[in-house]
Amino acid sequence: MGAYILRRLLGMIPMLFAITVFVFLLMHAAPGNAIDGMLNPRIQNIDQLKQHLREINGLNKPLWQQYVIWLRNFVQGNWGYSFSQHVPVRDVIGPALVNTLLLAAMAEVFILIIGVPLGIYQSRNPYGGFDNTASVVNLILFSIPYYIVGIFAIYLLAIKLPIFPSQNAVGTGPDAGTLMDHIYHALLPALSVALTSSAVYSRYTRGSMLDVARRDFTRTAYAKGLREGEVFRKHVFRNGMIPIVTQFGFDIGGLIGGAVIVENLFAYQGMGYVTLQAATTQDYNVIMATTLLIAIGVLIGNLIADILYAVVDPRIRYD
Amino acid sequence: MEPLLAIEDLRTYFINKDVQVRAVDGIDLTVYPRQIVCIVGESGCGKSMTSLSIMRLVPKPRGQIVSGKIKFAGKDLVQLTEQQMSDIRGNEISMIFQEPMTALNPVLRVGEQITEVLIRHRKIGKREAMKRAVEMLRVVGVPRADEIVSEYPHQLSGGMRQRVMIAMAMVCDPKLLIADEPTTALDVTVQAQVLELMKRMRDDFGTAIILITHDLGVVAEMADHVVVMYAGQVVESVGADELFAHPLHPYTKGLMASIPSLDDEAEKLYSIPGTVPDAREFPVGCRFADRCPLVQTSCRERPPELREIRPGHLVRCGLV
Numbered sequence: 001m002g003a004y005i006l007r008r009l010l011g012m013i014p015m016l017f018a019i020t021v022f023v024f025l026l027m028h029a030a031p032g033n034a035i036d037g038m039l040n041p042r043i044q045n046i047d048q049l050k051q052h053l054r055e056i057n058g059l060n061k062p063l064w065q066q067y068v069i070w071l072r073n074f075v076q077g078n079w080g081y082s083f084s085q086h087v088p089v090r091d092v093i094g095p096a097l098v099n100t101l102l103l104a105a106m107a108e109v110f111i112l113i114i115g116v117p118l119g120i121y122q123s124r125n126p127y128g129g130f131d132n133t134a135s136v137v138n139l140i141l142f143s144i145p146y147y148i149v150g151i152f153a154i155y156l157l158a159i160k161l162p163i164f165p166s167q168n169a170v171g172t173g174p175d176a177g178t179l180m181d182h183i184y185h186a187l188l189p190a191l192s193v194a195l196t197s198s199a200v201y202s203r204y205t206r207g208s209m210l211d212v213a214r215r216d217f218t219r220t221a222y223a224k225g226l227r228e229g230e231v232f233r234k235h236v237f238r239n240g241m242i243p244i245v246t247q248f249g250f251d252i253g254g255l256i257g258g259a260v261i262v263e264n265l266f267a268y269q270g271m272g273y274v275t276l277q278a279a280t281t282q283d284y285n286v287i288m289a290t291t292l293l294i295a296i297g298v299l300i301g302n303l304i305a306d307i308l309y310a311v312v313d314p315r316i317r318y319d
Numbered sequence: 320m321e322p323l324l325a326i327e328d329l330r331t332y333f334i335n336k337d338v339q340v341r342a343v344d345g346i347d348l349t350v351y352p353r354q355i356v357c358i359v360g361e362s363g364c365g366k367s368m369t370s371l372s373i374m375r376l377v378p379k380p381r382g383q384i385v386s387g388k389i390k391f392a393g394k395d396l397v398q399l400t401e402q403q404m405s406d407i408r409g410n411e412i413s414m415i416f417q418e419p420m421t422a423l424n425p426v427l428r429v430g431e432q433i434t435e436v437l438i439r440h441r442k443i444g445k446r447e448a449m450k451r452a453v454e455m456l457r458v459v460g461v462p463r464a465d466e467i468v469s470e471y472p473h474q475l476s477g478g479m480r481q482r483v484m485i486a487m488a489m490v491c492d493p494k495l496l497i498a499d500e501p502t503t504a505l506d507v508t509v510q511a512q513v514l515e516l517m518k519r520m521r522d523d524f525g526t527a528i529i530l531i532t533h534d535l536g537v538v539a540e541m542a543d544h545v546v547v548m549y550a551g552q553v554v555e556s557v558g559a560d561e562l563f564a565h566p567l568h569p570y571t572k573g574l575m576a577s578i579p580s581l582d583d584e585a586e587k588l589y590s591i592p593g594t595v596p597d598a599r600e601f602p603v604g605c606r607f608a609d610r611c612p613l614v615q616t617s618c619r620e621r622p623p624e625l626r627e628i629r630p631g632h633l634v635r636c637g638l639v
Binding site for chain 1: 423484
């Protein structure tokens with residue numbers, strides 16, 4: 001297993017390299033550039049100034065040279081400056097990454113404690129009143145995009161009933177920046193993401209459990225005289241969770257980069273928020289760094305999914 | 320001798336709104352201690368549903384035992400609560416299935432799958448149960464039994480898996496073992512070994528066996544008594560020797576004629592023409608009439624009774 005993980009991690013390097021090349025080219029193919037947006041158009045001799053700024057930032061060099069310079073600096077730990085915020089890229093990304101990881105972790109916890117148990121409970125009494133009701137509610141939640149859920153959440157729980165903050169990842173009061181403050185601010189965005197996903201997970205869990213409940217080995221378990229609860233715990237549950245656990249691993253990666261809309265809705269300063277800001281101001285260095293981190297998140301998530309798969313299913317072996 | 324199991328007029332239907340599928344439609348079956356009874360018939364004749372009815376494992380909610388009695392050791396299994404029935408399953412009556420590949424849980428070690436039966440019924444500790452599981456695996460001829468217990472089903476061959484199934488079924492020393500086509504999914508050479516093993520189980524432990532099969536070769540090899548089923552009913556019930564010597568029902572004769580033989584000159588295999596009637600709407604008269612070479616008009620008018628033609632030889636045919 002150790003050798004497999006190492007091999008997979010090494011395999012990520014060419015993939016990440018390709019991603020940076022692609023993003024770099026895409027970014028420079030977009031019209032405009034980072035300098036244009038920075039300057040007041042009424043400055044005298046603006047063209048000269050632009051030219052000067054391009055030169056000191058190396059933007060006048062051929063594209064491939066720019067890329068090589070960026071790559072060399074990046075590998076050495078020099079991620080450059082943010083053109084729009086005039087601080088080192090690391091100072092922009094550091095807090096954003098922490099915020100996003102917290103948001104993702106909270107969303108995953110909500111999904112796990114809402115979606116999976118609900119699905120299991122539904123599968124235990126399929127086609128009953130509760131199951132049917134839950135299925136309809138799930139379908140409705142599943143059909144509502146999570147940014148709509150977010151807007152409702154803001155309206156109800158931040159404006160009508162001002163319990164939660166409607167924006168920002170940290171508060172301003174005396175306890176600003178504490179863990180509790182962070183959790184408090186992440187709660188609504190996390191719920192908005194989790195509500196839709198929970199609906200998906202409960203459907204998925206229900207289906208998986210029902211599928212396993214029909215398998216031959218479940219019948220064998222009953223034929224051995226095991227009671228309903230034992231059959232479920234030892235046979236149905238353990239097999240039914242295999243696809244859920246794997247899906248969960250994939251979603252870890254997705255959540256790190258995927259909460260762009262919700263983060264912007266809540267003006268929550270996470271990776272998605274920072275990426276969008278950087279994209280609109282063509283803040284090259286920030287975009288390169290966030291894209292790379294999101295890509296790493298997705299790839300690591302996939303690796304975790306594969307590892308979890310082997311952990312829960314003995315038929316899967318990587319050696 | 321007292322029968323171990325006596326099924327009387329068992330009816331198991333699948334009911335879906337106004338459609339009624341009569342999978343088992345009035346079966347009588349008697350099994351004596353140490354006896355091997357084969358239930359023979361083609362796919363869909365109700366033989367598997369009969370065995371699942373005995374175990375009370377008919378797929379819910381559509382499958383239901385509508386009427387009849389299943390008397391086992393002084394109790395009517397049909398009347399037992401789920402709780403009481405689960406005390407019998409795996410303990411007094413065990414069952415093994417056709418596909419050893421899918422009948423074992425893929426994510427549990429072999430040892431755990433065997434010990435959980437013992438822990439459930441014998442109230443013994445894990446270590447003691449594991450010791451007995453290893454012993455039982457040795458009895459059924461699994462080599463390296465002490466290593467196999469910590470392996471997973473996918474690491475074993477088909478024959479080994481079926482041996483594990485048999486070990487699992489026999490570990491609580493049941494009075495009755497139901498085997499639903501236990502060798503169908505296995506290689507021919509392995510088939511013979513597994514059948515041999517089951518016979519040994521009967522001889523060594525005195526377990527009666529209900530063996531469900533569509534293979535008359537298996538019947539000839541194993542059976543003391545044979546029950547031929549057709550369209551949810553018993554059409555012939557007789558001792559094994561008598562069945563092969565004097566088959567009486569036209570359906571049984573057809574089955575016999577379908578067995579290819581080495582010294583047969585015929586180029587084409589015999590097969591019974593037509594197909595099994597739809598279980599949602601059985602004909603009024605004899606259910607075999609449409610496929611029977613001897614059919615008379617009287618056959619279609621009223622259903623034939625299961626009659627004792629000779630001592631111990633029951634046939635459901637008006638013409639015999």
